[in-house]
Amino acid sequence: MDKDIKILAIESSCDETSAAVVVNGRKVLSNIIASQIDIHTKFGGVVPEVASRKHVEAIAVVVQEALDKAGVTLQDIDAVGVTYGPGLVGALLVGLQYAKGLAYAIGKPLIGVNHIEGHISANFIQYEDLKPPFVCLVVSGGHTFVVYMKDYGDFEVMGQTRDDAAGEAYDKVARAIGLGYPGGPKIDKISKEGNPDAIKFPRARFQDGESLDFSFSGLKSAVLNYLNQMEMKKQEINRADVAASFQKAVVSFLVDNAMKACKLKDVDKIAVAGGVAANTCLRDTLIKEGNSKNIKVLFPEFILCTDNAAMIGSAAYFEYIKGNVAPLNLNAVPNLKLGER
Known part of the structure; x- marks a missing residue:
């Protein structure tokens, strides 16, 4: 593929709200993460309802910050990648619904990404020749x-x-x-x-x-x-x-x-x-x-080990070049298995 492919990626499967812009599945232009660790520490673990509310509060700001840091606009984006499972269903839905609305509004393809596949794909960012x-x-x-x-x-x-x-x-x-x-x-x-x-x-x-x-x-x-x-x-x-x-x-x-x-x-x-x-x-x-x-x-590197949108952007790129575009009625699948579509 001659043209560079820019993916705007969104991750909200647990307690991090993250957005990133990734080029050709390997180069990260931005990777913004809003963590909720301090909030959930006092509960001794992640509280799903609290996580979902915090995603709602953060997602628009995080996405805009990712675009600004990457120096791109929504018109520069080729596709929107988003985690749709596995994870906490409420948390997943926040990122997924936002991504679907965004993809529809700008007329770009939606790419659904398995969260586990995203973790694996973090290595393609770290090691460009892998x-x-x-x-x-x-x-x-x-x-x-x-x-x-x-x-x-x-x-x-x-x-x-x-x-x-x-x-x-x-x-x-x-x-x-x-x-x-x-x-x-x-x-x-x-x-x-x-x-x-x-x-x-x-x-x-x-x-x-x-x-x-x-x-x-x-x-x-x-x-x-x-x-x-x-x-x-x-x-x-x-x-x-x-x-x-x-x-x-x-x-x-x-x-x-x-x-x-x-x-x-x-x-x-x-x-x-x-x-x-x-x-x-x-x-x-x-x-x-x-x-x-x-x-x-x-x-x-450590930042790519935790939940982040850059890894989702990498995985989304490899789905995109294979033509695996998701429908706009894509739903969250909290128990999604690796390899399932």
Whole structure:
């Protein structure tokens, strides 16, 4: 395609209102994020109704700021990309309805984007020469997947969580040891002061021994049981040791399955995506294991790991060039699966 394609992208699947302008799926002209973390911290987690109201308040301002920072107008835009699932239904609807109205008003195509596909596509922004095939480890508050990316927009889910996502487990354990929300960064930070071998927490084992699925509910329960036992015995709890031991169990599970996927598909690249991709222990462990097996490990910069519209703009571009335009009656799909349309 000779002409540069500019996508105006909108993301509102959880508690970040974001808009971005992305060129050809790789170059970010702007990526504006209005975070609600401070608002939800006092509740100990995201409150869906509050998130939706804050999206309504922020979205018009965020979109205009994205256009202004990119130095473009709505007439310069080739298509409007928007997350339509998975996520919180009320939050999704705010971004989706705004995007639909905008696309209709300016006479441009609407591109519906799977939020998980967006996370994977963040790597195309970070690494402009990256091309499929490769294995992707998607780890966030709501999702944990090992995915084989055969081609742009063509995914094979090789493993996924059977219960809690990794990020969800982080939040619950952080709350239990008194660290608060968001749990991932706080556990990562305090773990540096602890001994990861202090407590032997279990890892899920499946009857189908070759499975690349994950399960973190048993690990979470083991941490809670340990805390309860220590309190009953009136013994002092070393929060840093608990956090470090919990994190080691999570990270080893993630790394092992990612490496197994590379071996099964005979690929030498792992791209990591999602909020937990910012975790320093996960990064260090994956890179170390990758080096020992001649596997290149790729991480987006921190801002591209969290929910943001730039990643949605990248994914939307690859849908656009394939002609996958959404109808204006597109609805939010809170439980949208990866690869579904």
